[in-house]
Structure formats: structure tokens, C-alpha cells
Amino acid sequence: MRWSIILISVIIGVGSIFYTTNLATELKAREQGLIKLYADALEYAVNNNADENLSFNWQIIENNNSIPVIVTDGYNEPINHKNIDFREGADEEEQARVLKKELALMKATYDPIPITLLNTDGSIYDVNFIYYRNSYLLTSLEYYPYVQLSVILIFGLLAFLAFNHSKIAEQNRVWVGLAKETAHQLGTPLSSLMAWVEYLKNSPMADENKEVIEELGKDIYKLEMITARFSNIGSIPVIKDENVIEAIEETVNYLRPRISRKVEMQVHSDTRELTAKMNKPLFDWVIENICKNAVDAMKGVGKIDIYIIKESEQFVIVDVTDNGKGIAKNKLKQVFQPGYTTKTRGWGLGLTLVKRIIENYHNGRIFVKSSDPGVATTFRIILRG
């Protein structure tokens, strides 16, 4: 759709420019013909007796009411002119000035046409010159393609921007609607689940199932967090200083018992105190998504290392490295696009959300720093310190 708008503007643009250029060329040829005729008629009229019937010649001369013409004598002084525009009320002096300017312009445009004045015996008496340039119509027609081109370019650009904008706005509405609806729908079974856990805690089997009930409680808490995330989408999340290391460790500790035991997860950092600007529930989601992808890339066995580095006063870097199957070089950007997935049961939304959360809400950056298939893949997040 976007490209078809551009393509259509280009076709219309090229087509109409071609057409007007053609038109201008044709008109130019016609004006040249006319001016030749004009010169011939003038030459004939001045060289022949007044008693001859010259009305046809004068008609030709009179008929030229579009091409600006100046007739000069042998010394290049204007003696006659036609279709030259003077300012209303211009005095002789001003007219002479305008004529001089016009003459210079005409000299630069076309070679003059000589008119030979003859004595009655046929000998040459004087040579006059007809200077001329394009009619106003032709001049405008010659500029017209440029005007057209700019108008089309501006139109194309505006259409492109408008289309892009409305598409993004539409996508955003779908996202937000979907997220809010999901949160809303999850609310009811969640409160019922909470009630069930409370019931279990107080039931006779509470003691022997203590561990199970505890885990259930944690999962429900997690579900509540997820619901909160979803209902938060579309509203502006609160961003504040948080300890990045603690936030990431919390998420990792939550994930560890929920993924394959053969996948090792480790958080590395030089200090314990490192703050960055974040919305914790949303940032948790980011780490979770990236780690889940890493696990998926490993076929159950492997290692995930998270390095947290204070890069400068301004930035904190979080590198998540796994030793899974890796990402092909030409897919490094594509993995963030909605719908891109290589999994049979994937939605291709995980990284899209991650990018949105980091870039739109945290004013940070995320990208695949490197990927060496089968050896290591690193996703880098840059947060504001």
C-alpha cells in the first residue's frame, strides 16, 4: 500500500512531466515558425509599395499578440516593439530601460532574424533585426514541470506520512485494546484462584502440600503482575530509579525453577548498587521474554549469562548471552518485527513487546549485539542511568 502510493505518484509525475515537456517543445517549434512568418511578412511589407494590397501581411504582423518582439535598426537601437509589458504609467525613460533589458534577454535567448531593407533599385539600404523570445505561455510551460514535480513530491511525502501515521496509530489501538481486554478477562479467574489457595491453606491437607500451595501462591502473584502489565499498556507507566541488579535477580530467581534444570542462569556484576530508570513490572517482562527465548534456542541444555555494566554516568548496559542455536545474520533486525517467529507455537510478539517497552517507555535501546550460531547470542539493552 505504502509503496503503491509512491509508485502511483512517480507514474503520474513522470507521465505529466513528459506530457508538458512535449507540449512545450511543440509550442516552441510553432512559435519559431510564427516568428519566421512574422519576419517575412514584415520584410515584405516594408520593401513593397504602399499601393500594393498588403492587408494579408499586416494581418500576420498584427496577429502576433503573444511573442515579445523588438525590431532594431542597423545600430542595434530599438525602433519598434510588440508584446512587451510596461508598467502602467511608465514614462519614456522607463520604457527605454525596460526595452534595453528585454533586448539583452532576447539576445541571450535566440539569434535575431535579419530584415533587409532595399532601395527601389534593389540595392541594400539597411539591415534591421528582429529580436524575440518565448511567449509568456511557453515560458511558464517550460517552468511548469519543475513546479509539478515539487507539488507531486510534496503530495507524495504528505500522503506517505499520513498513511504511515494512521497505520501506526491503528496498530497502537489494536495493541492497547488487546492488552486491556486480556487484563480485564484474567481478573475474574484470578480472584477465584486466590480464594482457592486461601481455602487450601486452611484445609486439612495444607501441611503435606505446603510446598505446592506456596508455589501456587507465587504463580498467582505472578499472574497478577502479568495482568497489571497488560492493563498498564497504553497508559504511561511510572519510570523511577530502581536497583537493576536486584530487579534482574528477582526475575531470574522466579524463572530458575520454571525452566529446564539443565539450563544454568547466572547474573554477573561488579557492584551490588546500580540504579537505572525503569518501570519494574515492565522491565521484568523484558528480561523474562529474552530469557525464555534463550531457553527455547537451547533444546533444554545450556547457559544464560546476564552481565550488568555501568557504562557511564548516563547509561547502564544489560547483556543477555546464551549459547543456543543463534540467529542468522540477515535476521538480526527482523526478530523484533511482530509476527516473526521460527517456532511452531510462537506468536512472534515477545521481542516486539520487549523493543516497545525498552524504546518507548524506557527511552533506551535494544538490539542483537552479536550472534554466532551454536556458540553465543547476545541481546544488549541500554537503559538510562
Ligand SMILES: Nc1ncnc2c1ncn2[C@@H]1O[C@H](COP(=O)(O)OP(=O)(O)OP(=O)(O)O)[C@@H](O)[C@H]1O
Ligand atoms: N536467543 C535467541 N536465540 C536464537 N533465536 C532467537 C533468540 N531470541 C529470539 N530468537 C528468534 O527470534 C524469533 C522471534 O522472537 P519473539 O520472542 O519475538 O517471538 P517467539 O519467541 O517466536 O514467539 P512469542 O511471541 O511466543 O515470544 C524467534 O522465533 C527466534 O527465531
Ligand SMILES: [Mg+2]
Ligand atoms: Mg519469544
